[in-house]
Amino acid sequence: MRPPAPTELAGERLADGSLSLSWTRRSRLGWTWPSTSEPPLGESAEKYTVTVAGSAGSLSFETSQPELMVPPEALGGMTGALDIAVAQVGDFASSRPALLTIGA
Secondary structure (H helix, E strand, C coil): CCCCCCEEEEEEECCCCCEEEEEECCCCCCCCCCCCCCCCCCCCCCCEEEEEEECCEEEEEEECCCEEEECHHHHCCCCCCEEEEEEEECCCCECCCEEEEECC
8 A cells, every 4th residue: 555665766966065856756556657747646645755864864854746955054064975765655654765875
């Protein structure tokens, strides 16, 4: 009953120190879809939890879009590699997380 993990998780630190993240939603209602269209949602709302872990601890965010921009002040001076985990929040359970490490 849980949605599948997001796919194609990508991220980068921008020149201003912010963190840009994006991913593609998957759905438990539709396993195949044309590359030119969105998969069916399969949940009552689109919602994700995003965890960013680094040298200064970890932060959690919620978003209703398959992307997130984290401003530099929110990162609190995190240096070095960042471990990113993104899970889709389903009606009955959350997906397993998509994982990404962004180097220093």
